[in-house]
Amino acid sequence: MENRIVRELSDIANNPYEMARRQRAASGQKIIGSTLADVPEELIHAAGLLPFTILGTNRPIRRASALLPDNACSLSRSDLELVLTYETDLFDGFVLPQVDDTTQHLSDIWRRKIPTSFFECYLIPRQVDRPSARQWLLDETNRLKASLEKFTDRKISNDELHKSIVLYNDNRRLLRKIYDLKRQDGDIIGNRAFFELIKSSMFLPEETHTRELRHLLPQLEKKAPSGANKGLRFVVAGIVWEPPAVMTILDELKINVVGDDLCTGTRHIANDVSTDGDPVAALVERHFKKGPFSPIHNRGNRIQENLVDLVRRYGADGILYLHLKFFESQDYDLPDLKQGMGEEGIPMYVLDTEYQTTHLAQVKTRVQAFAESIRGE
Amino acid sequence: MNESTPGKPRVKELMKKLTQDYYGDAARAHNEDRFVAYTTAVSPVELFVAHDVIPIYPENHSVMCITKRMTTRLSTAIEKKGYTTHLCAYARSDLGYRELGESPIGGLPDPDFLLACNAQCFTLTKWFEVLSRRYGAPLFVFDTPQYIRNKKARRNIIRYVEAEIYELITALENLTGKKFDYDRLREVLIYSRDACRLYKEFLDLAAHKPSPVNIFDALIHMAIIVYLRGTPQAVQYYQGLVDEIRREKVAQGIGVIPNERFRLYWENLPVWFKFREHANLLASYGAVILTSLYVHSWSYDFDVSDPIRTLAENYTSVFSNVELEERAERALDLFQRYDLNGNIMFLNRSCKAVTFGEHELREILTQRTGIPVLLFESDMGDPRFYSEVQVKTRLEAYFETLERLNV
Numbered sequence A: 001m002e003n004r005i006v007r008e009l010s011d012i013a014n015n016p017y018e019m020a021r022r023q024r025a026a027s028g029q030k031i032i033g034s035t036l037a038d039v040p041e042e043l044i045h046a047a048g049l050l051p052f053t054i055l056g057t058n059r060p061i062r063r064a065s066a067l068l069p070d071n072a073c074s075l076s077r078s079d080l081e082l083v084l085t086y087e088t089d090l091f092d093g094f095v096l097p098q099v100d101d102t103t104q105h106l107s108d109i110w111r112r113k114i115p116t117s118f119f120e121c122y123l124i125p126r127q128v129d130r131p132s133a134r135q136w137l138l139d140e141t142n143r144l145k146a147s148l149e150k151f152t153d154r155k156i157s158n159d160e161l162h163k164s165i166v167l168y169n170d171n172r173r174l175l176r177k178i179y180d181l182k183r184q185d186g187d188i189i190g191n192r193a194f195f196e197l198i199k200s201s202m203f204l205p206e207e208t209h210t211r212e213l214r215h216l217l218p219q220l221e222k223k224a225p226s227g228a229n230k231g232l233r234f235v236v237a238g239i240v241w242e243p244p245a246v247m248t249i250l251d252e253l254k255i256n257v258v259g260d261d262l263c264t265g266t267r268h269i270a271n272d273v274s275t276d277g278d279p280v281a282a283l284v285e286r287h288f289k290k291g292p293f294s295p296i297h298n299r300g301n302r303i304q305e306n307l308v309d310l311v312r313r314y315g316a317d318g319i320l321y322l323h324l325k326f327f328e329s330q331d332y333d334l335p336d337l338k339q340g341m342g343e344e345g346i347p348m349y350v351l352d353t354e355y356q357t358t359h360l361a362q363v364k365t366r367v368q369a370f371a372e373s374i375r376g377e
Numbered sequence B: 001m002n003e004s005t006p007g008k009p010r011v012k013e014l015m016k017k018l019t020q021d022y023y024g025d026a027a028r029a030h031n032e033d034r035f036v037a038y039t040t041a042v043s044p045v046e047l048f049v050a051h052d053v054i055p056i057y058p059e060n061h062s063v064m065c066i067t068k069r070m071t072t073r074l075s076t077a078i079e080k081k082g083y084t085t086h087l088c089a090y091a092r093s094d095l096g097y098r099e100l101g102e103s104p105i106g107g108l109p110d111p112d113f114l115l116a117c118n119a120q121c122f123t124l125t126k127w128f129e130v131l132s133r134r135y136g137a138p139l140f141v142f143d144t145p146q147y148i149r150n151k152k153a154r155r156n157i158i159r160y161v162e163a164e165i166y167e168l169i170t171a172l173e174n175l176t177g178k179k180f181d182y183d184r185l186r187e188v189l190i191y192s193r194d195a196c197r198l199y200k201e202f203l204d205l206a207a208h209k210p211s212p213v214n215i216f217d218a219l220i221h222m223a224i225i226v227y228l229r230g231t232p233q234a235v236q237y238y239q240g241l242v243d244e245i246r247r248e249k250v251a252q253g254i255g256v257i258p259n260e261r262f263r264l265y266w267e268n269l270p271v272w273f274k275f276r277e278h279a280n281l282l283a284s285y286g287a288v289i290l291t292s293l294y295v296h297s298w299s300y301d302f303d304v305s306d307p308i309r310t311l312a313e314n315y316t317s318v319f320s321n322v323e324l325e326e327r328a329e330r331a332l333d334l335f336q337r338y339d340l341n342g343n344i345m346f347l348n349r350s351c352k353a354v355t356f357g358e359h360e361l362r363e364i365l366t367q368r369t370g371i372p373v374l375l376f377e378s379d380m381g382d383p384r385f386y387s388e389v390q391v392k393t394r395l396e397a398y399f400e401t402l403e404r405l406n407v
């Protein structure tokens, strides 16, 4: 029987906007939208604001094309379209992180074109292997903090930030526990349902989401591994799992996603923030503990190493790489990555996706063919 | 035309010689146990020069591949390996060269070290990551956060970039096993400062009416400021260039074209494989393109009293790394100083770093100048994305508009 909590969180993952509006009306809290990735939600939360991650739209692109050329990545165009056309009155402010040329320009365009009373960019270091990056991110995070304080006209105390950190850590921990259950047996919770739990945490007030997860976890734990699911196990790589039907297709093919390096997956829930010492410094430390992310340079070949490690650690049969159209960073990674996986003997299939994908039947045929090739059918 | 001053080579010949020497040096580097660093056109190359590491600019080499019309071939070779055609044509030309070994100058020495400065673009980091894996050479990402108009942020950014310069110095010391010489850096920086000033003086000659230089001259002569910054040869070169143009053109009121009617701004990099043709075509309308922010990317203003600080400031604040409004201000300054009355804006598929904000830039520039814009989309290096007919018809229509408006 379908689980009530899973269903409700799934509804929110698919249409978070009504919920957010109601939430704002009820609590009087302002909503701060931020784009991917790595904006410290804890800080926004501690400022008494509602952090909300803007994750694009699958609806048609209309106005964004006139502002951002067609060869900008599907995610940035969808994000812009969402606030330009579809959700014009939901947000009270924005924090836009920058990691590459697209996000840098997006930030400028956004600041100029979207009327709002609060706009801040968050300039993430594009290298993480030298000490300078740490000091820089600390400075930048403190600047973001000061900017939020100015907007709300009140200081964020260490105590408040500490509480927010504890809350977000709890949430991440619960999601990781559920991921572990799912790894044991894909029947405990499906791919789409699980990744929607993560996605909904990027929309819902963290208190509500965590409360729901606390109820959900024991219910899932009771479902002993049936052992019946003998399907394939995949690692999903990329930035976002879009369009969402990709996860449904994996469910239909009885493939269990046991690992990922997605921003709307592991990157969001891995690594807790230390609760000792200066909380801003702790947020910064967490950033440097995260796994590799294509636009941020790291010594060596971390993206590949991380994926190989996930495959080995979780006994995956292959990698489904979601390549987001015009995501330049992935474009440069892919040829070497394909070759590297070939050398490692790990099957990898690259699925080209975009937010506005309509050919879902084709997507299914391709993933199925990949699965069959692994099974040797 | 005047005879050249006896004993002084004409700049054209000088350029040829400097280029040959530079690439000759580079080619011999490994035999002479010298180190080669790949770096980006906008980067604190003074550090390499001061440390006797030979800087090589794959972008420059790619421009040569493009102007020799090799890019489609080179690109096709790597498309087979899975690289897509929407990557920067410099990157595609370069990776194609690595694949096929074809080069207009017999190739480049392999790198011992790579540096990617992202003030220029993000693309270079990813492109150089590929090279770094290929050659097993370390890549240093010289990270320059967007130089936003916020005092506090700027102070922090400069502090960060200064810290990176020290990290880079340590990395170079580790590479060569040699101590870095700060006195030598100051010396190199003085050459850079002087060459950049002269280079800017050269570009600013376009303010004359009629203009003795056009952007195509700038695009040719900028090669030296890109790869010989920090050397006495570059200073000598631009001094010679400025003197020659003053003597032979300015003093005699000779312009690039006889009846100069339209003085144009060009946004973005050039369509490299077409730029001569564009110059001729425009001349037939009495139009001359005088400048762009792009060619001004190397008009640095170094304050040698604080080398590390000035390197950080100059390389972080390049036009592709400031907010759109500031970029627009800098373009408007050129409109005003050069008295421009036309504006061609090229949406360059290759260069996301310069292109993605261009629609907004256009809005600001038209609002502020009232000058109509010719906007066209193509690629700076790949003829497969260039439509001759489209460009010609658009140009024709554009000049009709300008005529009608009686600009």
Ligand code: SF4
Binding pocket: B059, B088, B089, B090, B091, B120, B121, B122, B123, B124, B269, B350, B351, B352, B353, B354
């Ligand atoms: S993307 Fe633009 S700035 Fe970067 S290498 Fe290509 S042309 Fe140059």
